[in-house]
Amino acid sequence: MSKVFIGVGHGGKDPGACANGLRESYVNLIMALAMKAELERHGVTVGISRTRDEDDRLAEEIRKCNAFRPDLAVEVHNNAGGGDGFECFISGKNETARRLAGQIEAEVKGIGQNSRGIKVSTSLGWVRQVNAPAVLCEGFFLDSADYRIADTAEKQRKFGQAYARGVLQQLGIAVKPQGRPEPPAALADRRSVQERFGFDDATMCYLDGYRFAGALYRRLAETK
Numbered sequence: 679m680s681k682v683f684i685g686v687g688h689g690g691k692d693p694g695a696c697a698n699g700l701r702e703s704y705v706n707l708i709m710a711l712a713m714k715a716e717l718e719r720h721g722v723t724v725g726i727s728r729t730r731d732e733d734d735r736l737a738e739e740i741r742k743c744n745a746f747r748p749d750l751a752v753e754v755h756n757n758a759g760g761g762d763g764f765e766c767f768i769s770g771k772n773e774t775a776r777r778l779a780g781q782i783e784a785e786v787k788g789i790g791q792n793s794r795g796i797k798v799s800t801s802l803g804w805v806r807q808v809n810a811p812a813v814l815c816e817g818f819f820l821d822s823a824d825y826r827i828a829d830t831a832e833k834q835r836k837f838g839q840a841y842a843r844g845v846l847q848q849l850g851i852a853v854k855p856q857g858r859p860e861p862p863a864a865l866a867d868r869r870s871v872q873e874r875f876g877f878d879d880a881t882m883c884y885l886d887g888y889r890f891a892g893a894l895y896r897r898l899a900e901t902k
């Protein structure tokens with residue numbers, strides 16, 4: 679059985695980039711949890727550095743990842759500095775990582791995001807110190823007009839699912855069609871709950887994981 683480790687950038691006291699009402703540590707988590715769910719739907723065993731908003735130092739992520747001994751490792755970040763598009767970093771010393779980066783890049787383009795390319799980094803700890811073939815994804819820029827491609831949890835989940843499909847291709851696992859999309863009524867309930875209670879995207883993401891989330895949203899949406 680295939681094993682994949684997901685590193686979730688930042689968290690807790692370290693928010694990462696913040697702009698346009700988005701906080702990178704939250705966005706990274708929403709993308710990573712969507713990626714995890716999609717991989718698990720295909721029978722992949724997933725290790726992840728955090729599943730909620732908590733401190734998550736890079737050194738600890740790398741230690742956990744190496745202890746997990748995954749077949750592939752993906753670190754999820756998003757960008758700042760006023761650019762536009764996705765980019766993916768690799769060490770340049772591992773052919774599998776290079777192919778994985780290419781598969782992920784193709785899937786990201788498939789959801790409408792442009793790519794700045796696959797880049798070799800000699801300084802990023804993640805790509806240098808992780809033993810498995812490893813890539814580090816920067817999905818979009820929070821601080822430029824690029825943020826509109828991922829300014830809701832729904833759009834952020836699409837990135838995570840695209841990363842998962844890239845991983846599945848690299849693992850040689852056929853991608854299964856998505857289950858039935860959520861009925862519009864359920865999405866409307868979710869939206870009205872978020873607006874009414876003023877929950878942020880990270881909170882909604884947490885609630886989505888509850889197995890009776892659909893029923894909960896319906897009840898809350900109906901409550902006067």
Ligand SMILES: [Zn+2]
Nearest residue numbers: 687694755756
């Ligand atoms: Zn980051």
